[in-house]
Amino acid sequence: MIRRRLYVEERVSRLAVWSLRTAVFALPVTLIGLALYLVEALDFRSAAYTVMAGVAVAALALLMALAGFVVIWNEGLRGLGRVLGAAALALVLITPVAALAAFSVGLPVMHDITTDTEDPPQFVTLAMARGRNTNPLAYAGDSAAEEQRIAYPGIKPIEFDGLPDDIYTALMRLVAHHKWLVIDAVPPRGGIRDGRIEAVARSMPFGLRDDIVIRIRPTANGTRVDMRSLSRNSDRDFGSNARRIDTLFSELSEAQGRPRR
Template identity: 75%
Template sequence: MIRRRLYVEERVSRLAVWSLRAAVFALPVTAIALLLYATETLDFRSAVYAVLAGVSLSGLALLLALAGFVVIWNEGLRGLGRVIGAAALALLLLAPTATVAALSVGLPVLHDITTDAQDPPEFQTLGVVRSRAANPLAYPGAMAAAEQRDAYPGIKSITFDVPPDDIYKAVMGLVTRHKWLVVDAVPPRGGQREGRIEAVARSLPFGLRDDIVIRLRRTAEGTTVDMRSVSRNGDRDFGSNARRIDQLLTELAEAQGRPRR
């Protein structure tokens, strides 16, 4: 007598399948948008919309994955690996967005931060080469200065009892270490003129461009350093400009062997 084996095909959860498809599709959408913006093929607004589309797909994928997990748990369907993979890929894109949103809580809507609001360091070279679609480099005024004081009271000028040329070399070393793109550099020549460094930095996690100018002035005490950092696009910087200024001036103070007040 021939025994027949009965094979029962286990069904795969459709939610698991579609969650993974959505998560996989969201990755190239976001990556291509960031790449095109980085290479200046895509303008900022279009890049933002494309990135938001990718993030939205990731959110949808995560919801489908959660629903798929519930169905698999209750009905015993296959597809747990797809659900886990979809959730992991979705979180890979959602985590940076959530981090930026969390960092922006309680911060003012500012994109231009300076240590000297009364006489902000001026951009010269970057003012010429930037796109017309970028944020203006004219300082926004007293209201922005007041909001900055409330949000970032520690962002202010710093003075060293060191000649301008020595401070200039130290600042250039820090700018190089941070791998900022130096667009223009004017040494102070022993204090005969103001030293100025203009550079472009990338802010994490999306690599948006921020324009930087550092000014060195000879004073009776030595050298006063001022710094200004301006987001090229968008009406808010999520605190990145203030963090950049604070970090550089803190590193400069440590290099000169004095605490930053």
């Protein structure tokens, strides 16, 4: 007599299957947006839209995973591993964007910060090297100056008793230390002209390019240093430009052996 075994096939939750597929699809969409921006195939805004599309798909996958978990719990279906995998992958994509949004709350929508709002340091070489789809280099004027004064009251010029050439040399060391890409460097030559350092830096969290110009100006009592840091593509810098200026001026003051006022 042939014995027959009875196999009871456990059904797999379709929500579990599709939540994982959706989360997997969201991953390359998000990474492609970031990769194309890093290789300069997309401008920042287009890359941001692509990343946000990927995050939106990830959010949909997370909702499907939660719904799938409820169905599995109530009906005893298979697919718990898929649900957990989809939720984990979706959260990996969603969490950085959510954290960035929370971090940006309260920060001004600014992208051009300068220590001299009346006579901002001017870009010369970078003005010719930047692409057409970038933020303008012309300073926005009184409205931007007032907004900066309220948001970052500590961003001011700094003065030293030292010679312009010595301050210029110290600044070049600090720029090299921060690994900023120097585009042009004009020494003050004994104080007969303004010194100028133009460089490009990458800012967090997306590696956005920021353009920097530092002006070393001789004064009757020594040297005055002004700095301008401007985001190349984004209209929001998440405070990175102000932090960069504040950090550099604090390091320069320490290198010159005097407290920053």
